[in-house]
Amino acid sequence: MSEDPGAVPVEIGNVLHPVADVEAAVRFYAGAFGLATKFVDGGRYAALDAGPTTLALAGPGEDVTGGVPAASFKVPEVAAALAAVVARGGSVVRPPETGPHEVRAVARDPWGNTLVLYGPR
Structure with a gap:
């Protein structure tokens, strides 16, 4: 398979998971998998440290x-x-x-x- 010379290399910055309740989802993923919180934007969004990729929790307003x-x-x-x-x-x-x-x-x-x-x- 050949590479497209016009393609720009990118990275997967995060995996987006829509959730009904950001605060509850942060507690769940922290408790179940030990993921640390990178940052929280109220009930809109939270970024959790999942190694090289961020787990992005999107509340209803950010889904x-x-x-x-x-x-x-x-x-x-x-x-x-x-x-x-x-x-x-x-x-x-x-x-x-x-x-x-x-x-x-x-x-x-x-x-x-x-x-x-x-x-x-």
Whole structure:
């Protein structure tokens, strides 16, 4: 398999888990797996240290995936990454939006898996 010379290397910055109650979810994942809290943004969002990848707990106000867990790809430019996804057979679920911490978009790969693309504001 050859690499696309136009592709920009990215990393999975987090795995997004929508939850109904961020505080309860933080307690659950800390108690069940010993995950330390990196930061909490009220009932909206919490980032837990899960080794090289962050477990991102998204409350109802931050659930951009419609309730399904998704890999979140940290990219240098969200619109360009979204265009690359679409050019290769993916689809747009939510176009780029500027949030309180970053720009993000939601897409699906050709097999229907949800992807979150996020990058700097």
